[in-house]
Amino acid sequence: EGAGIRVKVEREARIVVGAAAADRAGELAEELAAAAGEPSFFVASAAAWRRRWGDAFLSLSDDRLQAMWARSVYYLFCSLAPTGAPSAPMGWTGLGWHFGFPQDVSYLHPALLRLGHTDLAKGIVEFYRSRLDDMTAMTSRLYGGRGAMWAWEFPIGRGGGALAHGAPNVYQFEIHNAAYPARMALETARTLKDEKWTAEVAAPVVRASAEFYESHLTRGDDGRWSLAVTPSMSQDEYGQADGRNYLCALYSARYAFAAACELGMEEFRRYLDDGLAFDRLADGERGVYRPAETARDGWFGGEKHPVQLNPLTFLPWPTLNGYERRAYDRRYEICGPAARRDFRGWTLMANALASSHLGEAEELMRELDMAFDPDYTDPERLEFYESSFCPGSAYYVTSHGLFLQALNDAFVCDVFGRTELEKAVPKALKGSRYEGLRTADGRRHSGTV
Numbered sequence: 363e364g365a366g367i368r369v370k371v372e373r374e375a376r377i378v379v380g381a382a383a384a385d386r387a388g389e390l391a392e393e394l395a396a397a398a399g400e401p402s403f404f405v406a407s408a409a410a411w412r413r414r415w416g417d418a419f420l421s422l423s424d425d426r427l428q429a430m431w432a433r434s435v436y437y438l439f440c441s442l443a444p445t446g447a448p449s450a451p452m453g454w455t456g457l458g459w460h461f462g463f464p465q466d467v468s469y470l471h472p473a474l475l476r477l478g479h480t481d482l483a484k485g486i487v488e489f490y491r492s493r494l495d496d497m498t499a500m501t502s503r504l505y506g507g508r509g510a511m512w513a514w515e516f517p518i519g520r521g522g523g524a525l526a527h528g529a530p531n532v533y534q535f536e537i538h539n540a541a542y543p544a545r546m547a548l549e550t551a552r553t554l555k556d557e558k559w560t561a562e563v564a565a566p567v568v569r570a571s572a573e574f575y576e577s578h579l580t581r582g583d584d585g586r587w588s589l590a591v592t593p594s595m596s597q598d599e600y601g602q603a604d605g606r607n608y609l610c611a612l613y614s615a616r617y618a619f620a621a622a623c624e625l626g627m628e629e630f631r632r633y634l635d636d637g638l639a640f641d642r643l644a645d646g647e648r649g650v651y652r653p654a655e656t657a658r659d660g661w662f663g664g665e666k667h668p669v670q671l672n673p674l675t676f677l678p679w680p681t682l683n684g685y686e687r688r689a690y691d692r693r694y695e696i697c698g699p700a701a702r703r704d705f706r707g708w709t710l711m712a713n714a715l716a717s718s719h720l721g722e723a724e725e726l727m728r729e730l731d732m733a734f735d736p737d738y739t740d741p742e743r744l745e746f747y748e749s750s751f752c753p754g755s756a757y758y759v760t761s762h763g764l765f766l767q768a769l770n771d772a773f774v775c776d777v778f779g780r781t782e783l784e785k786a787v788p789k790a791l792k793g794s795r796y797e798g799l800r801t802a803d804g805r806r807h808s809g810t811v
Contacts, residue, residue, distance in 0.1 A: 378403075381454060383446025414439055418477040418798035418806075420769060423791055426734055426743060431769055433744060434762035435477070438470055441759050444485040447516065449759065457756035458748065461515040464490070465597075468542035468676065469708070470763035472777070475553055476770045478800050484559075487550050490543045491563045494570055496522040505591055507577025510570035512540050532603040535593040537574075541614030541677055544571035548621040552802040565625050572622040572630050575615035579633065588639040588655075589615055597672075598653040598665045607655035610669045612638045617677040640685075649688040650696065665697050666706045674716040675764075678777040690716055703735065704751035710738065711746070711764035718768040718786045719777060726772060727788035733765065774799035774807045787811045 369377065378397045382390040397403040415435070422428040441449035450459045451466040467486060474483040490512070497510035499522030505511060514534045517524045525534060547564035554560070578591040590606040597610035616638055619630040643651040648662055653669050670689030673679035693713050694700040714729035734743060738750040745757035746765070771777065772786035773796040781801050787794070795810045 383443045385446055386443070414479075416478050416798070418800065419796075420773065421795040421797070422769075423793040427730060427769065427791075430733075430743065430762075430765065434766045435473075437745075437757075437759050437762050438473065438482075438766070442470070442474075442482045442486070444481040445488075446485070447489055448486055451758050451760045452756045453759045455756065458758075459515065461517065463514060463539075464512050464516065464542040464546075465514075465536075465539050465676075466758075466760040466763075468546050469760050469767070471546045472549065473763050473766035473770060475549060475802075476767070476774065476799055478798060478806075480550070480553055483546070483550050484554065487543070487547045487567060488563055490547070491567055493520070494566055496520055496524065498570060500524045500526075501574060504593070505574075505578070507574070509573030509575070509577055510540065510543075511535075511537060511574050512543050512571070514539050529593075532593070532595045533599060535595045535603070536597060536599075536610075537589075537591060537594045538597045538608065538610035538614040540571045540574050541617045544568045544618045544621045545677060548624060549802070551625070553800070553804075555804075560625065565627075568618070568621045568625055569627060571614075571618040572627065575611075575618055576630065576633070579615075581636070582639065584641070586637050586639045586641065587633050588642070596653055597667055597669050600664055600666045601653055601661070602656060602658055605654040605656040607639050607642055608669075609640075609643055609651050609653050610672060612640060612643075613669075613672045613677050613679075617679070644685060648692070649685065650692060651685050651689065663695060663698055667709050668693050668696050668712055668716075670696060671712055671716045674719050675712050678719065680778045690720060690722075703732070703737070704749070705738065706749050706751075708758060708761045708764055710750065711761045711768065714768040715764050715771075718772045719775065721782075721785045723772065723786045723788045726768060726786050727790050730765075730768070730788075770796075770799060773809075773811070774801065776801040776803075781805070781807075783807060783809065784811055 378394055380390050380394050420431055422431065437453060441453040448462040448467040450462055452458045471483055471486060494510060497512055501509060501511045504525065513524045514536050544567060547567040551560040551564040575589060579587040579589055581587055588607050589611050592604045595603050596605060596608040619633045622630045640651065642655050645652050651670055653661060653665060670686065671693060673682060673686055674690060689696065697709055710729060710733060714726055717726040717729060733739065733746065735750065737753055739746050746761040747753060748755040748758055773784055775782045775785055792811060797808045798806045800806055
């Protein structure tokens, strides 16, 4: 009725609601039919949940963080399955966006690996591999060249027809997006150590990402490689379309080339050796990179998301230069006046993840405290809103994935190729325990701080 469904029960009823990926529809129907008259179904379901949760967990001394950590893990489980398409940024609620974004899915993926849910992480990569032919066909039609400019909002169906009749907005052409399937493929391959799976599933995904960027590079007089393609858009959605040398895209190209080299595709190493055109983005006055070579005047303080933090967050890089380190120090100024707290989208959680990966424990705690501000979460502290200035808005599984990463990696982190334990655990979390957190070398780590 209007906003929902009303069920009237005169005596007693058992109501069972189920959801599953499309390729499990038959299985779901059988389970629901069994549940209608079989109490043991609920016992079996509880046991299945215990198996899914597994043996990795955090036991935190802060009740707020503990509750939100558990809810965040639950939201991930409700948004993914070992087969089928990953969910949209708001899970399967149908709110806001209705299709999955590779970028947003990649914000969940590292948390799955850290907690040992390799079947879910593997299933994500296998889904993108299953759509590779469609993506290369779409890319060839839009841009020419080789590789895959992976769709921003991922089509449910097959056939390579994505964006064949235009796009609803310029954000469909965010070219930094091509790196995220590559990162998920590489990190899953590192964890599985299955040569056959890597060759058949991970490597083609990584190659397609690297080939897309390679197809649109030009070498300048300084020997550096520039990246420009039309149509295109930046991760900074307040920037300009069809720009040149988007900072986010240069980071993505660099990561894709490095991932390809790690999987034995040495033909891409020349771009890493020569270098990409980061120098053209250097803002000497502010000491940070501009979001694009063609960035508009007055860009500083007007970005939606802190693109400059990508080497610390979404595309981890083992070393930072001075521009990137200062970007972390000025992260609140980049996206607005430092005193302002109207965080857009997942920006606050990106800041928290950067603090975690940099080992800035007390900064991480400050940002986690800010996440419980009434403008960023609901009164019962069950979810994070889409943005801190949109009370009552849809929650983003994306933000919960970043929250999980920030907390998990504060205790156990190997995103920069070396295992670091308890590198960003704040003083306020003294007495907390971590159990069974995984690293790519196959080890499980446990301890009490």
